[in-house]
Amino acid sequence: MSVIAPTQITFFEFLTPLVASGQKTITIRDFSESHYQPGTQVEVYTLESHTKVCDIVILAVEPLAFDDINEFHANQESLPLDELKQLIQQVYPDQQRLFMISFALVET
């Protein structure tokens, strides 16, 4: 089964300054949001007001179990590890099977 690669991604508004400044270089999503394709350019929008923030290029999409989330991921997320795990549990309750999407900021 093939799925069309999405050309947009949304982030919580409070996280978008970290994306736009290049400090946050991964996001952890569930299967439904895992269909991004390496090499494609994607527009970043805020979830709350759908405001365009910046563009990113997808570098990789890899499976990541919730229990394997560690300091490396927190560092790439630019968030403290306990905050990151809490946030993911709120967004994706009881989901063990997650995906790490790595990306790079497109300078405009």
Ligand SMILES: CC(=O)Nc1ccn([C@@H]2O[C@H](CO)[C@@H](O)[C@H]2O)c(=O)n1
């Ligand atoms: C529909 C929608 O926008 N959903 C999400 C889902 C997750 N995230 C962030 O990705 C990282 C890993 O989950 C954490 O930093 C989260 O806060 C986000 O910003 N927005």
